[in-house]
Amino acid sequence: MTFRSTIRTKCCMLLIFALFFAAAPRLFASDWGAVLDASRGTIVNFYGWGGDPNVNAWLDTFVAPRLKERYGIVLNRVGMGIGEVLNKLLSEKAAEKTDGVIDVVWINGENFFAARRNDLLFGPFTQALPNFREFVDAAAGDVAFDFGFPTEGYESPYGKAQLVFFRDTERLKEAPGGHEELLEAAKKHPGTITYPAPPDFTGSAFVRTVVCDIVGREALVSLPADKEALRKAVAPAMEFLVALKPYLWMRGESYPASSSQIKNMFADGEIVLGMSYTPFLAPGRIAAGEFPESTESFVFEKGTVGNTHFLAIPFNASNASGAMVVINEILTPEAQASKYDPAVWGDLPVLEYARLSSEERALFESVDTGKGTVPLDFMLRRRVPELPANFIPILDEIWRETVLK
Amino acid sequence: MKSALRAYLLLTPALLVLGALFLGGFAPSLLQSFGYFPAVGMTEPTLSFYREVFGGREFLPSLLFSLRIAFLSSAGAVVFGTLLALLLLRTGRGEKIEGALAAIPVIVPHTVAVLLVLNLLARTGLLARLLFASGFISSPDGMPSLVFDRGGLGVIAVYLWKGIPFAAVVVYVVLRNMNTRLWESATVLGASRFQAFRYVVLPLLLPSLSSTFVLLFGFSFGAFEAPFLIGPTFPRALPVAAYSAYIHPDPTFRPYSMVMVVVITFIAMLLVYLYSFFLAGEERAS
Amino acid sequence: MKTRSPFAPLLLFAFLTLLLLPVLVLLIWSVARSWPWPSLLPAAYSAAEWKSLFSASSRLVPVLLQSVLLAGGVTLLSLAASVPAAKALGLLSFPGKSVVEMLVLAPVIVPPLSYAPGMHLLFLRLGIADSFAGVLLAHLVPCLPYGIRILTNVFRALGDRLEMQARVLGASPAQAFLHVTLPLIAPGMASAGGLLFIVSLSQYLLTFFLGGGRIVTLSMVLLPLVKDGERAAAAVWSTLFIAVSLLFCLLMERAAKRCASSRDTFFLS
Known part of the structure; x- marks a missing residue:
């Protein structure tokens, strides 16, 4: 219900697109193609906690160039705490602002809970992401639930911590x-x-x-x-x-x-x-x-x-299709393996090992978890x-x- | 009457901007403090948020903490600033390079000042290293807590570093314009230098000192950056507590934040009244 | 007033050391690679932070550009609104003057926290939230009072006799203002301009609330760096901040001097 009512205010392309997958649980390749076309040449504003220089560097030097190269998307990272982001969205909702500047937001736990309760998120969108469907076990406890609260496709896993x-x-x-x-x-x-x-x-x-x-x-x-x-x-x-x-x-x-x-x-x-x-x-x-x-x-x-940390799209994101391309890209084995490397970030992957090909598994196996760590399975x-x-x-x-x- | 009209015409742009933005910005905070916040479904005006905040365990310590750091830092700034101004005047270096150097902290923002204080006074800061090198302490843990401490010494240090030169510049200008013969004739008449300062110069300085004190007090009472960055975990300065309540994940907490914002604004307005009162005195004196 | 005892110069020296030593330590931090406890000086130096400041990913150019354009714009707009207001407050008497005086002083003491959240709601309705124009407008609130206060004093010291004289000699109000008053208040405007620029440059909360992460000024970069303890990077950006402020103040000082000297020639001719 609320999903439909927020969408009504968005641009035409998104309206059609959203109604489509509200009706059908799965999206065909051609529709993803439409998302890619709509987002080509756009800017995606990625809002998230910016306190870790390693995380910032990973987004700026690994994710951003890949997006630019493969999809012509410019990733604009903005360091802002989730508390501030939610309050900004809340004020925007109060003022009925429909063309928000935030496209992707890094979120989880009590903040996701608060965001959902106040209808601040766009979705459900995860089933529209090819990589989510291919590599993520949507039914797994740490994907379907975030701090015990059902995610319902309103956030896509980013990493595990x-x-x-x-x-x-x-x-x-x-x-x-x-x-x-x-x-x-x-x-x-x-x-x-x-x-x-x-x-x-x-x-x-x-x-x-x-x-x-x-x-x-x-x-x-x-x-x-x-x-x-x-x-x-x-x-x-x-x-x-x-x-x-x-x-x-x-x-x-x-x-x-x-x-x-x-x-x-x-x-x-x-x-x-x-x-x-x-x-x-x-x-x-x-x-x-x-x-x-x-x-x-x-x-x-x-x-x-x-817990798992996630990425979500605000209810009033101006570039929701671009946001989905970004989130989908972060679910590639390459991106997940890259941030798994302690020298880069050291964040645990969210992909199902069983669903990866042997080349994709090799990406993770080649990561040197380095000195002084606790073994992962332990x-x-x-x-x-x-x-x-x-x-x-x-x-x-x-x-x-x-x-x- | 015609001149009144002209005056208001001249004031229109400034009053329009200040009136619309300042009052337009404060009004929603005031409404939300009474629990009127339709965006999250709160439409019943109530005083309960005021009651809850005033009765809460952190409000009073926070208020007292903010008043304390504001008082100590602005009093210190006025006293040491006067001293610095007198030194500049006595050594005749006020218009020289020393005068310019002394004014540098005035242009450095508070965030940078916080960084400077951290570099110097933190437990592994330069002061601790000097104390270690001279054998006074044997580890960072032996260093007394000067930042993040409950007394707010780190915050006070930031405001002093910025405030002393500011007060010095104000006092220096007043002293320079003062008739120096007044002071000299007092000493000729047998008063000691201190007596001359106490009975002749100080009364003339008082209006400027008071207005500078109120200005610095108001600023350090309401500013957010320094206590946010190097203040203690408890009690938080009132603006920090208000900000933390503002970014609480549950938006129905916002009225608590706005109650504190209203209290801060109310106290600030009192200080504005005091400030304009002292300014008027200053103008009469000059 | 000069004293023969060496006590005063020594004390002055001590004062200056206390005030300026922290800035020196800041400069050292900006080139320190590793500075472990309890060394008095860094164990290793490197220009890495300075190099990364000038690399493309630091966004140095857009940040500097946005900061300077914003603070410059705020300075110009504030001066434009301050000059007439200060003229009224400095030269005219009218009913309600003390209330007006108090209102225009208020934002010097009332903190941005009081009005920033509500202003965000207001600007959202006006459609200027998250925009350069919105932040520019917001900065006028803390800046205007400084401009008005300084220029009021200038007008008060000046009086209105010269402008009157020009009017008597047949100049139009506009001519009298442009050719008589403006050159006379120009030095005051220049020194007020330096202050306004710095007040605008230092605004964190207002820029944060109304820029929504889109308008990234030096203050917006700096606060998270200090908060997250990125000491070397924070030192580099701080140094840059101080350098920009100093540079602008010096420019204003020179402009003020030039105005002052042209005023002299104006009187002579």
Whole structure:
């Protein structure tokens, strides 16, 4: 319903196109050809968090030239946090602006949930993408659901991430296998361990990892998204974080605002343990000479939270067909293998291995995951699925109120 | 009457721009603060957001934090700025290269100033390295927290670095235009230099000092960049708290943000009133 | 007023060191490749960040162009609106003057956060959100008060006798303004222009809200770099920012001097 009503305001080509695949689940090659024709020579504005220079460089130097060369599309990357993007879209919706500047947006979790609830996204569109149909298992839990919320074709997987810790083995001899050992390590090395303050992505994921380590994911998922119920359920985890506080960097008086700051502090030797949502961050940074050679990654024995991040198209994108070409291109084995390389980005691929040809598999197998990583299969076995999307802002608030205070 | 008409005619472009944009920009914030936000289906005006924000645990610490950094930084800027102006005047270097150099921070934006303060005062900054080299501390952890700290010292440092030269320029111009014989005759009459400053010069400087103080106070109270970049996680400065609520993934949180925006604007308007009051005094003095 | 004791010059020197040392450290950071704790100087230097600034992917040219065009446009428009307003406030008395004075001063103290979100909604309705024109208009709010304030003082110091004289001698209002008033206020306009340029160049929040990521100025590039701790890149862009500001101020200073000297010849002839 809402899908149709947003579309009505769009240009004629899109109207026909959208009505077509609203009726038919699959698109034929000729229709994709029409999308390619419509997007040739256009500019696609790609909005997403711009805090990681590696990610920016990958989009600018790998994706953009390929799009230019193969489809005549100019990719214009704009660094803007998802919170800002959603509020911009919300204001545009309030003002009934139909020719928005944002064509592709990098999104997941609670932000996707909020965007869908406010009808800020265009779709469903994933079944229209040839590469999605060919390489992605649409029924897989981490594609069909995003933080427990059905994606319904309104976002296409971009990559997979999992929270991974890294430490300087010269200074922190033992890898903490769980929260108790983390506390022990903090006591032994006071002032040299910290985590970013939620609602930073990585900080928020760290808090959820601790919550899952202490109270377990199962104890939570069935709860309602109610602050008091959650507060009671996660109380032991919050108590632990309070107990950890005096041994943290700045005695827990303040926390780094972002994961980039964690990276800098680790590179400076100011902290001995850090964490990242990019599983293969450490090898790339070791190779670049920023992290010490003695850096090693690890995960908790009970696992760390992991999730898929996605790409979506705003309800008022001016160039939705161009956006689909861009998203489709990011689902090619070449693009996915390229960003899998820790020297490039270190993001996990979203394609079904079984659906790849042997040449395509070779692309991934030839990637050197480098020094100091956790083996991929070991890591994936210790992957805790994310908590429901609407829990995230509530948990972040509870952290602010109980731990920070 | 004719001159009044002429005056308003001359003022029309400026008033039109300021009136339409400034008031037109503030009005939606005001409406949203009362929970009137039709875009997300909120159409019932209510005071509940004000009640919730005022009763919340972070509002008061945030407000106090913002007032504190604004007060300390602008008071410091006025005091040290006056000192710098006196030094420039006494050494006769005000119009020379030193005067120009002293004014450089005025043109450097706050974001850059934040970077400078980080480079110097962070736990692995130059100051910590100097303290390490001279044996005062043995690790970055031994360094007292000067940025991201709850006292907001890093933020204050940014505002001081920018504010001192600004105040110095204002005071220097007033001092230069002042009748220097006033000061000299006071010293001839047996007053110490300090007494001459305290009883002769200071009263004449006071209107400019007050208006500069209010201007800097207002600016550092409402500005967002510095506390956003090197402020503590708790309490956040009021503009940072407002911004964070604004970008909350749930848009029904926007009224909370707008309540804080309205509070900031209200306090700023009070300061505007004070500022114009002091400015009038300054004009009478000159 | 000069003192013989060496105390004052020393203190002045200390002050200047404190104010300027951070800028020096910034310059060092811009060429530091690795500067690990606890070294007092970088372990390795490289011009990589400067090189990447001038590479195509840094978007240096469009960013500089947009910044300078925007700040330049804001400066011109602000001056154009400030001159008549300042004339009214500086030379005429009229009912409601104190209220008007307060209103035109307000945006110096009231932060952009107060009006930027609402202005975004307003501009969306007007169809000028995410556009150069929209950002230009938005920047007028924080800039105008500075222009009006400085020029009001200029008009007040000047008085209106010279323009009156010209009128008495038979000049039209336009002629009197163009040939008498304008040359007299030109130095004031030049120094106000320098300030307006910098105020516009420094706007982050307004550019962000109303440019929607389309209008990328130096401030828009710089804040994320500082936030994400990209210290070397941030140092390079900061240096560029300071250089652009300084250059513009110097140009304005020279223009002011030239105006001042031509005013002298005007008086002599």
